[in-house]
Amino acid sequence: RGLWLGVVDVLPTLRSQGTPVQRAFQYTREDVVASLTALLERVRPTVVRTLDPNAVHVPHHPPPTG
Numbered sequence: 001r002g003l004w005l006g007v008v009d010v011l012p013t014l015r016s017q018g019t020p021v022q023r024a025f026q027y028t029r030e031d032v033v034a035s036l037t038a039l040l041e042r043v044r045p046t047v048v049r050t051l052d053p054n055a056v057h058v059p060h061h062p063p064p065t066g
Contacts, residue, residue, distance in 0.1 A: 003029040 002008035010026040027035075040048070 003027075003032060 003011060006029070010028050013021075013025045013027065015021050015024060
């Protein structure tokens, strides 16, 4: 979120325990956009689902039946 809002310029990668990756990297907002663009161009998905980091969750009440 910090990258998206421009609050931070770079973020470090998070390496999981046991990863073969030897060092941490940093990425910018532009890096993320370029990576996602390249992935979408390569895979050409028909549906892309995302999560809204600022979603307002309103309880869903099904309409009454009968």
